[in-house]
Amino acid sequence: MPKTKLAGMEIEIDEDGFIQEPDKWSKEVAEDLAKEESSVHPMSEDHWRLVNYIRDYYIKFGVAPPVRMLCKQNKFELKYVYEMFPKGPAAGACKVAGLPKPTGCV
Amino acid sequence: MTDTTKKPEELLKLDYTPPKKGWMETPVDFKKGTYCYSAPQKHQEYLGLPYPRQWQPFDADWKLPENWKQIILEGMNDRLKKYRSFRLYMDICVRCGACADKCHFFIGTGDPKNMPVLRAELLRSVYRKYFTLGGKLFGKVGGARELTEDVLKEWYYYFYQCTECRRCSVFCPYGIDTCEITMMARDLLSLVGCNVGWVIEPASNCFRTGNHLGVPPHAFKDTLDFAIDEVEDLTGVKVEASVNRKGAELLFITPSADYFASPHWYTFLGYLMLFHEIGLDYTWSAYASEGGNFGLFHSAEMMKRLNAKMYAEAKRLGVKWILGGECGHMWRVVHQYMNTINGPADFLEEPVSPITGTKFENAKATKMVHICEFTADLIKNNKLKLDPSRNDHWKMTFHDSCNPARAMGLFEEPRYIIKNVCNNFYEMPENTIKEYTFCCGSGAGLGSDENLEMRLRGGLPRANAVKYVKEKHGVNLLTCICAIDRAVLPTLLQYWVPGVEVSGLHELVGNALVMKGEKERTTDMRGTPRKQEAK
Numbered sequence: 017m018p019k020t021k022l023a024g025m026e027i028e029i030d031e032d033g034f035i036q037e038p039d040k041w042s043k044e045v046a047e048d049l050a051k052e053e054s055s056v057h058p059m060s061e062d063h064w065r066l067v068n069y070i071r072d073y074y075i076k077f078g079v080a081p082p083v084r085m086l087c088k089q090n091k092f093e094l095k096y097v098y099e100m101f102p103k104g105p106a107a108g109a110c111k112v113a114g115l116p117k118p119t120g121c122v
Numbered sequence: 123m124t125d126t127t128k129k130p131e132e133l134l135k136l137d138y139t140p141p142k143k144g145w146m147e148t149p150v151d152f153k154k155g156t157y158c159y160s161a162p163q164k165h166q167e168y169l170g171l172p173y174p175r176q177w178q179p180f181d182a183d184w185k186l187p188e189n190w191k192q193i194i195l196e197g198m199n200d201r202l203k204k205y206r207s208f209r210l211y212m213d214i215c216v217r218c219g220a221c222a223d224k225c226h227f228f229i230g231t232g233d234p235k236n237m238p239v240l241r242a243e244l245l246r247s248v249y250r251k252y253f254t255l256g257g258k259l260f261g262k263v264g265g266a267r268e269l270t271e272d273v274l275k276e277w278y279y280y281f282y283q284c285t286e287c288r289r290c291s292v293f294c295p296y297g298i299d300t301c302e303i304t305m306m307a308r309d310l311l312s313l314v315g316c317n318v319g320w321v322i323e324p325a326s327n328c329f330r331t332g333n334h335l336g337v338p339p340h341a342f343k344d345t346l347d348f349a350i351d352e353v354e355d356l357t358g359v360k361v362e363a364s365v366n367r368k369g370a371e372l373l374f375i376t377p378s379a380d381y382f383a384s385p386h387w388y389t390f391l392g393y394l395m396l397f398h399e400i401g402l403d404y405t406w407s408a409y410a411s412e413g414g415n416f417g418l419f420h421s422a423e424m425m426k427r428l429n430a431k432m433y434a435e436a437k438r439l440g441v442k443w444i445l446g447g448e449c450g451h452m453w454r455v456v457h458q459y460m461n462t463i464n465g466p467a468d469f470l471e472e473p474v475s476p477i478t479g480t481k482f483e484n485a486k487a488t489k490m491v492h493i494c495e496f497t498a499d500l501i502k503n504n505k506l507k508l509d510p511s512r513n514d515h516w517k518m519t520f521h522d523s524c525n526p527a528r529a530m531g532l533f534e535e536p537r538y539i540i541k542n543v544c545n546n547f548y549e550m551p552e553n554t555i556k557e558y559t560f561c562c563g564s565g566a567g568l569g570s571d572e573n574l575e576m577r578l579r580g581g582l583p584r585a586n587a588v589k590y591v592k593e594k595h596g597v598n599l600l601t602c603i604c605a606i607d608r609a610v611l612p613t614l615l616q617y618w619v620p621g622v623e624v625s626g627l628h629e630l631v632g633n634a635l636v637m638k639g640e641k642e643r644t645t646d647m648r649g650t651p652r653k654q655e656a657k
């Protein structure tokens with residue numbers, strides 16, 4: 017696995033840059049990941065609201081939240097999520113939140 | 123899609139002239155955007171696969187086990203003995219070329235190695251060399267070649283550039299099924315630890331939690347509760363749905379993406395609404411929580427391991443039979459392999475619709491009924507009140523998903539449902555639908571981001587047919603009955619035919635379904651106002 021430097025730390029990532037060591041995630045790591053994934057830097061309040069939501073869900077359930085749940089519970093249109101994270105909720109927002117990449121029929 | 127994605131004009135610069143050198147002399151080139159990453163080591167280990175290690179296709183050294191050649195040849199020998207179809211397909215091709223231009227990857231790339239005949243030849247040439255007298259005696263002249271590392275790399279590239287869609291087999295006068303050849307090649311590659319991440323990670327998740335996405339039981343329950351609330355918001359009706367309920371009459375199994383991704387989600391709501399409305403005595407399972415089976419894209423053994431949960435859970439819960447959702451490759455496994463690999467399910471009953479009394483004769487062996495058969499039967503027997511005008515903002519076309527179409531011949535049921543739930547339905551050209559349907563270009567485990575250029579190329583013929591109905595009839599929605607389709611077609615159409623959205627069929631059923639005690643519906647399930655024209 018390749019490694020990269022995020023928030024001054026060496027962290028293992030996969031080929032798409034998803035961090036492989038979820039315990040090393042921090043707000044600083046998220047901002048560094050956001051450099052490639054977010055529409056603005058530093059991230060806005062809405063960006064953080066989404067990232068924290070995904071992070072909390074992941075800690076509780078060990079998986080990313082369903083896309084519709086993520087939109088509805090934060091009162092964001094999916095289109096707006098794509099505006100904030102151009103690669104979308106999975107490849108963009110989940111990556112910044114330090115989750116593994118969702119795979120399968122998605 | 124990233125900024126580095128090539129523009130459509132660039133992708134359309136196709137050259138069908140074969141390279142000057144012969145195909146055996148043309149080495150494989152792992153171009154960015156056209157291949158899949160290998161599988162993460164931890165997932166290989168989780169599944170107990172041989173020779174787990176970290177490597178990538180673009181590495182010069184694939185860290186193969188020392189005796190890799192012996193492993194492959196012995197594996198080939200075993201499979202030639204075990205599968206008569208494999209030996210037959212290795213022997214009988216007469217190179218007539220009927221299949222050559224039928225593959226979506228050949229059409230979209232112009233690469234001769236994507237002609238099904240040549241794809242098979244990549245394996246057949248090695249078969250000849252080591253297993254036939256002609257090949258041993260005449261070598262290259264007899265179409266035989268040595269198994270080398272370059273050959274193995276070529277297999278990895280091109281057998282993961284086949285979506286196992288089986289369109290070519292429809293045109294083959296001998297009925298050679300290239301999908302089965304691809305399955306053998308992938309199985310052989312796996313023996314030496316060469317696997318694709320997009321296949322192995324879902325398979326590993328499935329083995330751990332019962333579904334590809336790795337959704338554990340408490341998340342499944344939470345998601346279901348959220349969906350029930352959403353249906354209530356939309357319709358005013360509080361639907362009933364249970365999880366792992368023993369003694370339910372039916373077990374319902376659908377792809378995990380249906381309760382996770384978008385636009386799949388609205389199909390999920392459609393199921394909930396339909397089952398509630400007819401008062402179906404059914405249960406969901408947080409263990410058999412996946413209809414799809416990425417094991418099919420890896421090996422017969424993996425397919426069997428992952429699929430076993432369906433019958434195991436049906437037995438544990440004591441249901442009478444299983445109803446299956448809108449999934450593509452699930453139905454290839456169910457319809458063509460399940461009874462042999464996991465059956466016989468003699469503890470289940472021959473499926474009879476509890477609502478109409480219709481006996482599903484075709485599902486006698488597997489005890490599993492496709493939701494389109496089930497819903498079409500409900501409509502036929504006047505059990506549903508439908509208002510197709512609620513889908514009037516859509517002008518739709520139907521994409522036959524490869525596996526329900528070519529593996530089970532499910533052509534008329536989905537169309538019958540469509541004609542009853544919407545008023546504007548337009549077919550794509552005849553040579554691109556039903557058994558001639560064109561693949562989405564991303565099935566069989568190829569749906570990863572790193573493989574995007576190849577997916578867009580492979581999906582070109584499908585998109586082209588959609589473009590035709592868009593221009594001719596103003597089609598703005600493509601509906602389909604496969605979760606991979608729902609995941610990948612939005613990207614494909616956004617690229618080739620912007621302005622056409624994608625849905626599952628039961629989303630449209632949910633829109634049209636008039637429910638007892640419902641409030642006036644001002645929007646469709648997506649929140650699009652009914653009267654307003656869709657974007």
